[in-house]
Amino acid sequence: xxxxxxxxxxxxxxxxxxxxxxxxxxxxxxxxxxxxxxxxxxxxxxxxxxxxxxxxxxxxxxxxxxxxxxxxxxxxxxxxxxxxxxxxxxxxxxxxxxxxxxxxxxxxxxxxxxxxxxxxxxxxxxxxxxxxxxxxxxxxxxxxxxxxxxxxxxxxxxxxxxxxxxxxxxxxxxxxxxxxxxxxxxxxxxxxxxxxxxxxxxxxxxxxxxxxxxxxxxxxxxxxxxxxxxxxxxxxxxxxxxxxxxxxxxxxxxxxxxxxxxxxxxxxxxxxxxxxxxxxxxxxxxxxxxxxxxxxxxxxxxxxxxxxxxxxxxxxxxxxxxxxxxxxxxxxxxxxxxxxxxxxxxxxxxxxxxxxxxxxxxxxxxxxxxxxxxxxxxxxxxxxxxxxxxxxxxxxxxxxxxxxxxxxxxxxxxxxxxxxxxxxxxxxxxxxxxxxxxxxxxxxxxxxxxxxxxxxxxxxxxxxxxxxxxxxxxxxxxxxxxxxxxxxxxxxxxxxxxxxxxxxxxxxxxxxxxxxxxxxxxxxxxxxxxxxxxxxxxxxxxxxxxxxxxxxxxxxxxxxxxxxxxxxxxxxxxxxxxxxxxxxxxxxxxxxxxxxxxxxxxxxxxxxxxxxxxxxxxxxxxxxxxxxxxxxxxxxxxxxxxxxxxxxxxxxxxxxxxxxxxxxxxxxxxxxxxxxxxxxxxxxxxxxxxxxxxxxxxxxxxxxx
Ligand code: IVH
Numbered sequence: 123x124x125x126x127x128x129x130x131x132x133x134x135x136x137x138x139x140x141x142x143x144x145x146x147x148x149x150x151x152x153x154x155x156x157x158x159x160x161x162x163x164x165x166x167x168x169x170x171x172x173x174x175x176x177x178x179x180x181x182x183x184x185x186x187x188x189x190x191x192x193x194x195x196x197x198x199x200x201x202x203x204x205x206x207x208x209x210x211x212x213x214x215x216x217x218x219x220x221x222x223x224x225x226x227x228x229x230x231x232x233x234x235x236x237x238x239x240x241x242x243x244x245x246x247x248x249x250x251x252x253x254x255x256x257x258x259x260x261x262x263x264x265x266x267x268x269x270x271x272x273x274x275x276x277x278x279x280x281x282x283x284x285x286x287x288x289x290x291x292x293x294x295x296x297x298x299x300x301x302x303x304x305x306x307x308x309x310x311x312x313x314x315x316x317x318x319x320x321x322x323x324x325x326x327x328x329x330x331x332x333x334x335x336x337x338x339x340x341x342x343x344x345x346x347x348x349x350x351x352x353x354x355x356x357x358x359x360x361x362x363x364x365x366x367x368x369x370x371x372x373x374x375x376x377x378x379x380x381x382x383x384x385x386x387x388x389x390x391x392x393x394x395x396x397x398x399x400x401x402x403x404x405x406x407x408x409x410x411x412x413x414x415x416x417x418x419x420x421x422x423x424x425x426x427x428x429x430x431x432x433x434x435x436x437x438x439x440x441x442x443x444x445x446x447x448x449x450x451x452x453x454x455x456x457x458x459x460x461x462x463x464x465x466x467x468x469x470x471x472x473x474x475x476x477x478x479x480x481x482x483x484x485x486x487x488x489x490x491x492x493x494x495x496x497x498x499x500x501x502x503x504x505x506x507x508x509x510x511x512x513x514x515x516x517x518x519x520x521x522x523x524x525x526x527x528x529x530x531x532x533x534x535x536x537x538x539x540x541x542x543x544x545x546x547x548x549x550x551x552x553x554x555x556x557x558x559x560x561x562x563x564x565x566x567x568x569x570x571x572x573x574x575x576x577x578x579x580x581x582x583x584x585x586x587x588x589x590x591x592x593x594x595x596x597x598x599x600x601x602x603x604x605x606x607x608x609x610x611x612x613x614x615x616x617x618x619x620x621x622x623x624x625x626x627x628x629x630x631x632x633x634x635x636x637x638x639x640x641x642x643x644x645x646x647x648x649x650x651x652x653x654x655x656x657x658x659x660x661x662x663x664x665x666x667x668x669x670x671x672x673x674x675x676x677x678x679x680x681x682x683x684x685x686x687x688x689x690x691x692x693x694x695x696x697x698x699x700x701x702x703x704x705x706x707x708x709x710x711x712x713x714x715x716x717x718x719x720x721x722x723x724x725x726x727x728x729x730x731x732x733x734x735x736x737x738x739x740x741x742x743x744x745x746x747x748x749x750x751x752x753x754x755x756x757x758x759x760x761x762x763x764x765x766x767x768x769x770x771x772x773x774x775x776x777x778x779x780x781x782x783x784x785x786x787x788x789x790x791x792x793x794x795x796x797x798x799x800x801x802x803x804x805x806x807x808x809x810x811x812x813x814x815x816x817x818x819x820x821x822x823x824x825x826x827x
Contacts, residue, residue, distance in 0.1 A: 278387025
């Protein structure tokens with residue numbers, strides 16, 4: 123549940139009122155609020171809480187006393203006040219509210235109407251004798267701005283109703299996702315800043331009078347009331363309305379059906395139609411249904427509105443100055459937050475699509491922390507003029523992948539940097555095909571192959587010298603290699619037939635491949651690129667099982683016996699290995715080593731384990747048995763040529779466990795030249811320190827020749 127901040131004193135209260143007013147004013151005027159929905163709601167609740175504790179100190183300009191925004195001079199008075207809604211945020215709060223309503227009217231509410239709370243702007247559309255005459259915004263609730271100029275741009279708000287009735291239709295104007303995506307490029311093309319989200323876009327668009335371009339919005343009717351007809355073409359009279367249609371006596375569900383019959387658009391035409399239900403249990407079930415569909419809707423909703431359906435219940439409950447007592451907004455958690463774009467990563471998918479991903483300052487949205495979001499494609503970045511350092515609106519709901527909506531342009535400082543686009547495929551270095559909106563590696567699906575082969579032959583895996591990315595591209599293009607095992611069956615003729623491949627390089631490459639056949643199992647496993655395993659995990663698996671046969675025979679339970687593999691990872695590794703069966707068979711057939719030197723396989727499952735200690739046998743032997751070892755600084759002497767990965771391999775072969783940080787559990791620190799803070803920490807903790815030479819002596823026979 124969202125918490126309500128507590129305002130400490132009168133000054134904090136005054137500041138909160140000021141902030142809320144500014145946010146509301148910015149929202150209504152420019153269409154972009156500096157506070158996101160959640161922050162605005164929290165502020166409002168904090169103000170309301172303070173006011174109920176200090177009723178004598180309530181400020182006249184508090185947003186709780188009236189509808190935020192304020193009416194400007196020249197505004198059109200509303201026939202009846204356009205009220206807001208009170209909010210609840212949980213099932214318990216809803217139940218308490220429903221109970222209080224039932225207490226007030228002295229009976230159970232027989233029927234409820236449950237409908238989406240559309241995330242747009244309230245508008246009153248006046249029809250006289252069936253013709254649309256005026257559009258008025260909510261303004262301060264008693265008078266609003268005339269926005270009749272927007273007529274003709276709002277889908278669902280016809281110029282003529284199907285019957286010549288005189289009514290005021292109230293509802294929400296918004297931009298659907300599609301309309302928003304179409305509107306922003308048009309606005310940018312005319313020199314405007316892109317809108318941050320559909321609601322801001324609708325607010326800005328509705329009020330803009332003299333734009334040289336038109337963009338479309340959508341109307342959803344949620345109320346209808348009788349108004350007094352004017353003379354001929356004049357404005358609607360302020361006098362009392364007659365109600366020939368008996369609108370005020372209709373159940374809400376009947377009123378909406380009538381609106382539909384008149385040709386108006388309502389939520390009835392969507393995947394989340396308003397529905398009349400019986401009892402609060404059914405209300406909550408419908409709330410859950412609508413909430414579950416939220417992420418897939420082609421328009422924004424920020425909650426669910428629950429209304430007493432029957433006219434008698436509504437009349438009896440009446441309204442307060444701000445909100446009716448017969449309706450409530452069940453707010454859903456905010457799904458949009460403003461955060462900073464700190465960078466852009468370019469990832470290549472299995473089909474070769476090169477997709478930008480936003481790296482964000484982590485932000486909590488809809489119950490989870492969002493640190494990355496999708497950015498669609500490069501032209502989208504250009505169109506929205508996104509820059510690194512921008513404040514961006516991030517959208518996330520349910521299980522959908524979070525997405526960056528747009529930069530919040532008015533929060534720019536001038537320090538923002540352009541986003542760098544890749545010159546070559548970030549995965550395999552090949553050319554990029556830019557002929558479509560979504561960029562693709564020119565190698566398509568083969569890009570993945572080139573990248574995985576490059577990884578497999580890398581220094582810490584099979585370590586095949588002379589097999590750089592361009593050579594791999596050649597091999598893939600010539601269809602000589604379709605997986606890592608094919609490398610081991612390449613022939614002299616095949617290699618010699620490649621461009622820029624002479625006799626000497628062919629011999630050298632074949633020799634390097636032959637050496638690669640003797641790599642320990644840990645490196646072979648690593649070369650396979652099993653999801654969820656890197657160098658050290660592959661080594662641990664190899665040391666635990668000792669042979670590829672034992673690794674392949676392991677089920678998820680056996681796999682979990684490996685240090686660091688939990689219930690989640692184990693089945694993934696087992697499944698990946700099964701998928702790679704053909705490649706592994708090919709590697710075996712090609713004579714690639716499938717054992718881990720110095721390791722002993724665990725007993726097969728079901729073997730009597732009494733005499734065997736609980737500790738995995740494979741890890742017991744060697745001069746570093748049971749020691750957690752940290753290597754820091756530059757290695758010298760016999761260890762100088764070893765990479766960090768090779769050092770780690772060595773430590774593990776000698777029975778130890780390599781670690782990157784010094785703690786109380788560290789058993790030994792190998793401090794080379796220029797060792798810094800890790801050495802100091804080891805000294806402070808009294809951990810045994812050795813230099814590279816002493817370490818080499820300690821390793822004795824385990825040192826590579
Ligand atoms: S009924 C007197 N129904 O939410 C009752 N309002 O936060 C007034 N809204 O001012 C509104 N969807 O702009 C109602 N299905 C719906 C709505 C809805 C969106 C808006 C409306 C209202 C605001 C209150």
